[in-house]
Amino acid sequence: xxxxxxxxxxxxxAGQLGRMLALAGYPLGLRCCFLDRSADSPGAQVAPSxxxxxxxxxxxxxxxxxxxxxxxxWENISGAALAPLARLTTIRPPAAALTVSxxxxxxxALFKRLRIPVAAHAAVDTRGQLLRAVQRLGxxxxxxxxxxxxxxxxxxxxxxxxxxxxxxxxxxxxxxxxEKFQAFSxxxxxxxxxxxxxxxxxxxxSDNRHRDGILRHSLAPYADARLERSARRHLKRVLEALDYxxxxxxxxxxxGRRLVANEMAPRVHNSGHWTIEGCVTSQFENHLxxxxxxxxxxxxxxxHAAMINFIGEMPDRARLLGVEGLAYHDxxxxxxxxxxxxxxxxxxxxxxxxxxAFSDTLEMMGRTD
Ligand code: AMP
Numbered sequence: 001x002x003x004x005x006x007x008x009x010x011x012x013x014a015g016q017l018g019r020m021l022a023l024a025g026y027p028l029g030l031r032c033c034f035l036d037r038s039a040d041s042p043g044a045q046v047a048p049s050x051x052x053x054x055x056x057x058x059x060x061x062x063x064x065x066x067x068x069x070x071x072x073x074w075e076n077i078s079g080a081a082l083a084p085l086a087r088l089t090t091i092r093p094p095a096a097a098l099t100v101s102x103x104x105x106x107x108x109a110l111f112k113r114l115r116i117p118v119a120a121h122a123a124v125d126t127r128g129q130l131l132r133a134v135q136r137l138g139x140x141x142x143x144x145x146x147x148x149x150x151x152x153x154x155x156x157x158x159x160x161x162x163x164x165x166x167x168x169x170x171x172x173x174x175x176x177x178x179e180k181f182q183a184f185s186x187x188x189x190x191x192x193x194x195x196x197x198x199x200x201x202x203x204x205x206s207d208n209r210h211r212d213g214i215l216r217h218s219l220a221p222y223a224d225a226r227l228e229r230s231a232r233r234h235l236k237r238v239l240e241a242l243d244y245x246x247x248x249x250x251x252x253x254x255x256g257r258r259l260v261a262n263e264m265a266p267r268v269h270n271s272g273h274w275t276i277e278g279c280v281t282s283q284f285e286n287h288l289x290x291x292x293x294x295x296x297x298x299x300x301x302x303x304h305a306a307m308i309n310f311i312g313e314m315p316d317r318a319r320l321l322g323v324e325g326l327a328y329h330d331x332x333x334x335x336x337x338x339x340x341x342x343x344x345x346x347x348x349x350x351x352x353x354x355x356x357a358f359s360d361t362l363e364m365m366g367r368t369d
Pocket of ligand 1 (some may be wrong): 213
């Protein structure tokens with residue numbers, strides 16, 4: 001008897017992550033179907049999509065009924081919306097992983113329980129609690145919404161006491177968290193995958209540069225054997241604690257010589273886009289392999305990669321395609337300030353050649369990052 005053949009994937013949300021999942025699925029004979037608000041979403045341009053609200057119970061049930069396994073481009077779906085779907089299909093990653101990552105406070109509690117270092121922090125629901133948190137943890141610090149923050153949205157850096165009122169008027173009235181500011185030297189991330197049988201694989205570390213909370217570019221692999229071991233250990237603990245299936249990413253600050261976990265994403269991650277051309281098996285393919293119960297693919301790097309996000313506007317395509325070996329990804333989105341519209345990746349055998357091609361490409365785009 002052969003195992004049940006899983007080939008229909010339902011994806012909640014049809015942004016660029018979903019689109020790249022669908023594209024990775026075709027060669028494996030995996031068919032994706034989305035649910036998204038827009039009929040012209042990045043995902044809907046490459047695979048069928050149901051159209052409607054992401055938490056519409058009837059549409060979610062229809063998607064689940066059509067799928068052998070249900071997964072996510074958008075991880076903020078509520079536990080209440082997910083619960084009825086469990087009897088219709090397999091949900092991967094597990095609902096518990098989504099709910100814990102939806103709340104920065106719960107996420108940090110999980111990290112702490114697993115002995116993964118995090119920034120000192122305090123929950124803040126009132127102005128009084130903010131004052132006490134600043135008193136106890138000191139300045140500078142970062143005030144963030146506990147839920148729904150992404151790409152730097154929903155956060156406010158407090159340099160001094162004078163910023164307290166502005167921070168409170170910007171964010172007060174919702175569940176918040178105050179974190180001690182981390183004077184980091186770098187931001188690294190690790191992406192890994194776990195299969196239903198508990199097999200795990202880990203990609204090399206990625207060195208990520210953000211501005212205004214948005215990822216500008218990643219250089220990978222970041223070669224530091226000690227930090228890599230440490231990141232793997234942390235990621236493995238989270239994967240196992242959650243009995244996780246699929247790809248999971250953790251973003252870290254490097255503070256002194258150690259890693260401090262900032263946040264995790266229960267899905268494929270922007271800092272892993274370089275794996276499409278830069279590794280034997282991409283994060284997208286490995287997510288699909290994991291959730292379908294297929295053997296995980298090699299995460300070995302094929303060279304030194306640079307991934308540059310296109311933010312707010314698309315670059316001159318013809319010029320960029322003139323760069324040898326550059327892989328160009330257009331997500332098919334309408335330009336808007338601060339919006340991730342696409343990315344490109346360059347892979348070279350030697351780090352020095354990668355660095356040169358990376359800075360030439362940035363210059364071509366008129367960027368300094
Ligand atoms: P986040 O939404 O938590 O990923 O934060 C977005 C970016 O803001 C991070 O990638 C950092 O560059 C910066 N940031 C967030 N939290 C802190 C912190 N506690 N200390 C210093 N920088 C931070």
